[in-house]
Amino acid sequence: MGDSTQEVVLAADGRPLKQSLRRALMRQKMRAVMLVAPLLIFVIVTFIVPILSMLFRSVENDIVANTIPGTVIELSEWDGSTGEPPHEDVYRNLFIDLFKAEEAKQHTRLGSRLNYEQSGLSSLFRTTGRSLDGIGELWQDPLEDIDPAFEDGAFWYEMMSGSGGEGLLEQRRGLMAAMSGEEMTGDVGFVPSQQIVEMLPWTARAYTDFAIWAAIQDKDTVSEEDPWESVYGALGMDLTNPETISAINSYGGPGANALKAAAENIDQLPQEGFREAFVAEDDDWGSSDIWGTIKLYSPNMTPGYFLNSVDLQLTPEGIETKPANEQIYTKLFIRTLVMALIITASCIVLGYPVAWLLSNLPMRTSSLLMILVLLPFWTSLLVRTSAWKVLLQQQGVINEILVWLGFVNDADRLILMNNATGTVIAMTHILLPFMVLPLYSVMKTIPPSYQRAAKSLGATNWTAFWRVYFPQSVPGIGAGSILVFILAIGYYITPEIVGGTDGVFISNRIAYHISSSLNWGLAAALGSILLVVVLGLYWCYDKIVGIDNVKLGG
Amino acid sequence: MADGASNEAFVEFERVQKSYDGESLVVKDLNLTMPKGEFLTMLGPSGSGKTTCLMMLAGFETATHGDIRLGGVSINDIPPHKRGIGMVFQNYALFPHMTIAENLAFPLEVRKMGKAEQEEKVKRALDMVEMGSFGGRRPAQLSGGQQQRVALARALVFEPELVLMDEPLGALDKQLREKMQFEITYLAHQLGITTVYVTHDQTEALTMSDRVAVFDDGRIQQLAAPDQLYEAPENSFVAQFIGENNTLEGVIKEIKGNTCVVQLDDGEVIDAVPVNVSQVGERTRVSIRPERVEYNRERLHEDAHTLKAEVLEFIYMGDIFRTRLRVAGNDEFVIKTRNAPDQVRLKPGQQIEIGWLAEDCRALDA
Numbered sequence: 001m002g003d004s005t006q007e008v009v010l011a012a013d014g015r016p017l018k019q020s021l022r023r024a025l026m027r028q029k030m031r032a033v034m035l036v037a038p039l040l041i042f043v044i045v046t047f048i049v050p051i052l053s054m055l056f057r058s059v060e061n062d063i064v065a066n067t068i069p070g071t072v073i074e075l076s077e078w079d080g081s082t083g084e085p086p087h088e089d090v091y092r093n094l095f096i097d098l099f100k101a102e103e104a105k106q107h108t109r110l111g112s113r114l115n116y117e118q119s120g121l122s123s124l125f126r127t128t129g130r131s132l133d134g135i136g137e138l139w140q141d142p143l144e145d146i147d148p149a150f151e152d153g154a155f156w157y158e159m160m161s162g163s164g165g166e167g168l169l170e171q172r173r174g175l176m177a178a179m180s181g182e183e184m185t186g187d188v189g190f191v192p193s194q195q196i197v198e199m200l201p202w203t204a205r206a207y208t209d210f211a212i213w214a215a216i217q218d219k220d221t222v223s224e225e226d227p228w229e230s231v232y233g234a235l236g237m238d239l240t241n242p243e244t245i246s247a248i249n250s251y252g253g254p255g256a257n258a259l260k261a262a263a264e265n266i267d268q269l270p271q272e273g274f275r276e277a278f279v280a281e282d283d284d285w286g287s288s289d290i291w292g293t294i295k296l297y298s299p300n301m302t303p304g305y306f307l308n309s310v311d312l313q314l315t316p317e318g319i320e321t322k323p324a325n326e327q328i329y330t331k332l333f334i335r336t337l338v339m340a341l342i343i344t345a346s347c348i349v350l351g352y353p354v355a356w357l358l359s360n361l362p363m364r365t366s367s368l369l370m371i372l373v374l375l376p377f378w379t380s381l382l383v384r385t386s387a388w389k390v391l392l393q394q395q396g397v398i399n400e401i402l403v404w405l406g407f408v409n410d411a412d413r414l415i416l417m418n419n420a421t422g423t424v425i426a427m428t429h430i431l432l433p434f435m436v437l438p439l440y441s442v443m444k445t446i447p448p449s450y451q452r453a454a455k456s457l458g459a460t461n462w463t464a465f466w467r468v469y470f471p472q473s474v475p476g477i478g479a480g481s482i483l484v485f486i487l488a489i490g491y492y493i494t495p496e497i498v499g500g501t502d503g504v505f506i507s508n509r510i511a512y513h514i515s516s517s518l519n520w521g522l523a524a525a526l527g528s529i530l531l532v533v534v535l536g537l538y539w540c541y542d543k544i545v546g547i548d549n550v551k552l553g554g
Numbered sequence: 555m556a557d558g559a560s561n562e563a564f565v566e567f568e569r570v571q572k573s574y575d576g577e578s579l580v581v582k583d584l585n586l587t588m589p590k591g592e593f594l595t596m597l598g599p600s601g602s603g604k605t606t607c608l609m610m611l612a613g614f615e616t617a618t619h620g621d622i623r624l625g626g627v628s629i630n631d632i633p634p635h636k637r638g639i640g641m642v643f644q645n646y647a648l649f650p651h652m653t654i655a656e657n658l659a660f661p662l663e664v665r666k667m668g669k670a671e672q673e674e675k676v677k678r679a680l681d682m683v684e685m686g687s688f689g690g691r692r693p694a695q696l697s698g699g700q701q702q703r704v705a706l707a708r709a710l711v712f713e714p715e716l717v718l719m720d721e722p723l724g725a726l727d728k729q730l731r732e733k734m735q736f737e738i739t740y741l742a743h744q745l746g747i748t749t750v751y752v753t754h755d756q757t758e759a760l761t762m763s764d765r766v767a768v769f770d771d772g773r774i775q776q777l778a779a780p781d782q783l784y785e786a787p788e789n790s791f792v793a794q795f796i797g798e799n800n801t802l803e804g805v806i807k808e809i810k811g812n813t814c815v816v817q818l819d820d821g822e823v824i825d826a827v828p829v830n831v832s833q834v835g836e837r838t839r840v841s842i843r844p845e846r847v848e849y850n851r852e853r854l855h856e857d858a859h860t861l862k863a864e865v866l867e868f869i870y871m872g873d874i875f876r877t878r879l880r881v882a883g884n885d886e887f888v889i890k891t892r893n894a895p896d897q898v899r900l901k902p903g904q905q906i907e908i909g910w911l912a913e914d915c916r917a918l919d920a
Contacts, residue, residue: 163871452614452646456632457661464635467660470649 058524099230136229139236159255162193208235305525355439418500442476570620598769640709655689
């Protein structure tokens with residue numbers, strides 16, 4: 001027998017049996033896949049992909065590096081702990097980066113993003129965006145005074161263009177595309193001259209940015225357009241470098257005269273650098289706090305949103321807890337969990353007897369009762385919740401009845417709404433069917449003979465219920481609890497309407513960040529945490545109760 | 555305890571009636587007396603009231619009228635859990651969330667018995683049904699037959715004096731059923747337990763019981779030992795319901811003490827025993843068991859009446875031959891003969907003469 005197990009078993013046609021079996025099963029599998037495919041594709045496209053992309057937003061942070069790429073690179077050298085503002089080169093890069101970002105109207109987005117981390121940054125970026133032209137003109141005006149040729153777009157084009165600078169062109173094109181989020185493909189009609197790129201590196205960058213934008217975004221001919229103010233600023237930067245001055249003196253290409261004139265008259269150009277120019281526009285640019293925040297949030301991925309979600313914050317000194325008056329999310333998470341548990345418990349307490357009755361009544365009566373249970377499903381959620389509003393308010397039906405019956409003093413009517421009580425009452429009612437239905441379908445399968453057997457063996461009614469019936473209904477409680485708890489933990493509309501401030505859930509905060517504050521990253525982080533918490537609880541549930549102990553029926 | 559069977563009434567039904575809807579009676583005027591130690595089977599078609607009787611005895615249904623007594627005490631107002639009656643259910647009703655040992659310990663636990671005593675009793679009960687090694691398993695891990703044994707052990711573990719069984723073997727296959735029939739009877743007699751067994755399977759009823767109560771239409775049609783029931787049915791229903799039976803219809807011509815003459819509807823005349831007929835001219839159904847029919851002239855009484863018969867079908871069944879005949883216009887007349895070396899095998903179309911001893915042929919109500 002030992003040998004025969006080694007042999008390959010053959011099917012009737014001589015093929016190995018395993019292979020034949022696989023072939024036979026293949027068709028079944030294919031059919032199964034085909035049957036599932038439409039729903040699967042639908043779910044992937046409309047559910048899983050959006051959720052994944054949403055979750056990705058919770059760590060995504062490329063907006064800083066995309067919008068001010070040069071600044072970010074330069075800033076990495078800066079040590080914020082000294083309290084000194086960064087090096088002049090950082091401001092130069094900031095000027096060039098922000099200028100093109102302002103052209104593309106992207107600087108305000110960056111401002112809003114950084115404002116989540118430090119308030120005030122949004123307006124700083126907005127006002128600075130407006131004054132960039134002015135900063136550029138500090139250099140443009142004297143340059144044009146030194147040589148009027150600088151006023152002419154065609155002159156600039158002739159001076160800057162040439163050959164050999166394709167590398168720079170493509171690099172700037174890539175940065176521009178990343179910053180604006182647009183394709184930026186197409187012919188620019190301009191290639192920087194290699195000689196200029198080497199001699200005037202800042203100017204070459206600024207002009208190339210201008211050329212790309214003018215040609216592709218504005219659909220203009222580069223040579224006919226006057227350059228941005230940033231190009232003059234960039235030339236000013238180049239002219240502060242003594243090597244550039246000596247290179248200009250030995251330069252003989254296009255625009256050599258104008259450049260030499262500028263090089264000889266650098267004393268007419270502003271003597272201060274760009275740091276002073278920015279600080280003059282807004283003191284904040286001289287603050288190492290602001291720069292610390294920018295540096296902290298310059299990597300492409302950030303834990304910032306997640307830290308924010310648990311009331312922590314990233315500071316240059318490391319991770320710190322937020323000030324007590326800004327801590328809201330941990331409290332909200334705990335409240336959401338506790339209230340979802342309370343709602344689940346009250347659903348069990350209210351739903352169990354009903355389900356028991358339903359499963360033990362004759363068919364006709366139980367169908368009628370079942371309709372009553374399902375009735376809430378046929379009414380709009382919004383209508384039901386609004387109805388609770390009518391019932392629960394202080395001048396509402398419940399309070400009126402209680403006052404009329406004399407249980408409650410007219411002066412101190414119960415506050416049943418705009419607090420946690422309201423949320424619990426309304427949500428218990430709304431989620432009750434999700435508890436009753438699984439319970440009913442499980443209880444329906446418990447034969448009455450079990451309880452009879454227990455009684456015949458000497459058990460009282462209570463023992464028969466508690467020892468025999470109840471354990472068998474636990475899978476229904478499990479299924480109902482999971483359903484109700486998970487639905488409750490993500491509930492939004494009802495707490496929004498009857499919850500006031502004390503009764504809102506974390507989902508209301510998520511909705512607020514999605515639709516009002518537009519801080520999608522934070523919303524995504526909060527959502528991710530919620531998802532992880534639910535999965536974690538689900539895992540605990542599986543460990544404690546066992547997920548195969550959950551039955552929705554049969 | 556095996557000899558504990560006395561004639562003193564242990565279980566008594568007195569004029570018991572049961573109605574569910576207030577319009578019709580499911581059980582009509584039931585009277586039954588069981589001595590201790592008896593194995594009594596309630597047999598009948600579905601809807602005949604037998605299960606209702608069992609449920610009333612167990613306490614899950616209340617009698618609409620009448621008195622049920624256990625050991626001389628009326629139990630009408632005693633709730634089921636205080637009656638101390640063991641019960642085996644149709645689908646065993648083993649608690650799925652408990653192990654076999656826990657299932658067996660349950661009745662002991664609710665009686666607040668000590669742990670050690672519980673274990674001892676559970677072990678003994680499991681050994682009794684040869685399931686000693688299965689204590690740690692759950693019911694779903696056992697086969698139907700094993701579950702059946704456990705259910706039996708659980709009903710017996712708290713040593714009730716009365717055990718009720720509601721079609722306990724219905725879900726088993728034939729072979730297992732036969733084995734369990736034997737085991738249940740053996741245990742019941744061994745332990746001297748009074749047993750009320752409900753079934754619709756007449757073979758089960760005949761092989762297991764001391765007495766069988768045949769139910770129909772909410773009444774006991776006949777209450778008798780199995781052999782009595784088979785050989786001396788007291789009415790047409792019992793004759794039809796128990797075993798295979800041939801029926802011929804006719805009119806009483808003459809009654810002479812223990813025999814009567816019946817003229818069949820096609821004019822032929824036969825001898826029979828009058829059972830529940832009393833008048834000449836009354837219509838009757840004559841009942842004769844297939845194995846009591848003779849076609850070998852030599853084995854019949856000399857002056858016995860005989861009938862002409864035509865062979866319609868011959869079925870070889872191994873141990874017996876089953877031959878279907880047309881007799882007195884009845885195409886469903888069946889005779890059974892033993893497969894003996896000298897036995898004649900009849901052929902379809904053959905014309906024969908059949909007869910029987912007058913005492914095997916019973917004239918019953920029409």
